[in-house]
Amino acid sequence: MPSTTNQDPASGKRQIVIIAGGVGAARFIDGMQQIHPPDSISVICNVGDDLTWNGLKVCPDIDTVIYTLAGIEGELGWGIQDDFTSMLDELTVLGDEAWFRIGNRDLATHLIRNRILQNGGTLSEATGELCRRRNVSVNVRPVTDDNHPTMIRTTEGILTFQEYFVARQSEPVITNIEFPNKDSALPAPGILDLISTAESIYIAPSNPFVSIEPILQIPGIRDALIESKAPKIAISPIIGGKAIKGPAAKMLYEMGHDVSALGVAKIYAPFIDLFVYDTIDQELTPSMDSLAIQTAHCDTIMKDRLGRKQVAVNVTALLNEVQKY
């Protein structure tokens, strides 16, 4: 079967590599797949938010990316649109707490993933299978096939990411973010190659602490990023001092950073070439000049599918300009 010799979409063709968390990343990637061939895009996805829910492995960031690329994401960015929760309501009737919201249709994803994992498949294989079944041609990958949870140490004790984010609505004050498996988790097959052979590398507009950092913590990933010859560009998740979604701004404050695009730029400066922030934050331009990297601004708000495409166009144009230097 000659077709199996080149199964990896990344092999033989340099990829646009996007380092991604959940909702913001998913919208940006959807923009990118509207202006680049989808199979020329590879996504390295965070798994630090993953949880075991009633014995089923659930991967919120991977699922959000796949659902968004398939055009079926829920109104709030996660889950499946027009989904209902009768299964979850029944669990509640039966006395479960059921604080983690999983819709009826969403559950089908977790059942299929679970079946593949139970049969000895890897998370990479399960993710590839889910992409194929959703007709998603972008190459979505978990950064690791191993368990690699993000643990949130707070003034109220240590929490898993979902306990912090969903059950506690990001309210507890963070004192540290920890990755207990960071030394033992291995990059998933092909991930380091994707980075080192990339045509370009984008850090999606995701939370730097709990979406991007967990990826960089996997042994070898950060070094591969630094060593890759590809131009590296990050898009700010902070616009006008606020995160479009999630606790990124609150985390910047609690972790002692500037609560601004500049604060994010400083975090990424050691390993990127270009930092893109929203035009609304252009008053930050002078202070950006102190960084040892290129910075630029454009409109980065993605209100709808057309907006996502426009942001991808804007950011790609800025990258092309940087490459002239």
Place this chain on the structure above:
Amino acid sequence: MPSTTNQDPASGKRQIVIIAGGVGAARFIDGMQQIHPPDSISVICNVGDDLTWNGLKVCPDIDTVIYTLAGIEGELGWGIQDDFTSMLDELTVLGDEAWFRIGNRDLATHLIRNRILQNGGTLSEATGELCRRRNVSVNVRPVTDDNHPTMIRTTEGILTFQEYFVARQSEPVITNIEFPNKDSALPAPGILDLISTAESIYIAPSNPFVSIEPILQIPGIRDALIESKAPKIAISPIIGGKAIKGPAAKMLYEMGHDVSALGVAKIYAPFIDLFVYDTIDQELTPSMDSLAIQTAHCDTIMKDRLGRKQVAVNVTALLNEVQKY
């Protein structure tokens, strides 16, 4: 905690024991719980129909009994009433065959059972927990905590029970019914005691081959039944030469038995005291006389909850009459 010393509802109190399959049994037990204290009834349930569905253990007979006793059974006798299948429909969208129908609300049961089993609990414990959560006071038990599948050998090959019953709609011609784990499966804790200390033992109006026989195949069960001093009564699942539900009549034919209540009576005669058949079949009464057991007839059709209660009243009255001898 003194309350834990007497957790077994059967301990210290002789139980009405009902040997049960699915829909027919569930309706009869619901009748019985309307005229006897529910916690004086113990049900020994078939597990030969159990299947692993997307990695989750599903126990159709146990669930049918619990749902019926909780008053939430579906219109066709199985599943939960007013349930929808959006989860299953999504699996189909994703390319699964999904021939085994599991509703959204129904799935909550399987998730809770799966979680208990994954945490090292037994099927008996999971069943007890599901009864408590459904406020079912009848003591519903699996006959065994082990895997004990019923395999249907047909002229078209060997099938699991659900492949035969659901996927193939009971169409293939049966050549044999096999229980590959019959020598290794153990009675669940307390089951043999329940039988030997029972106040009375009922064989529910269930399929003799694939509901009752799998229970009798577990080592020790048949002997315990024969040795128990309790009066033993079986209710015919065949009425007017037909089964109310399921392939019992077709199986009687294919397995070489009379397709009638008499055919069923002959199967049970070696270990029961009284066989009850429907009044519609009273023309069989003379031929019943050749059996070495008592036989009697009454109305056994259970159209609604009141009908279930009436059948329980009828059958209990016949048992009381037999006990006078």
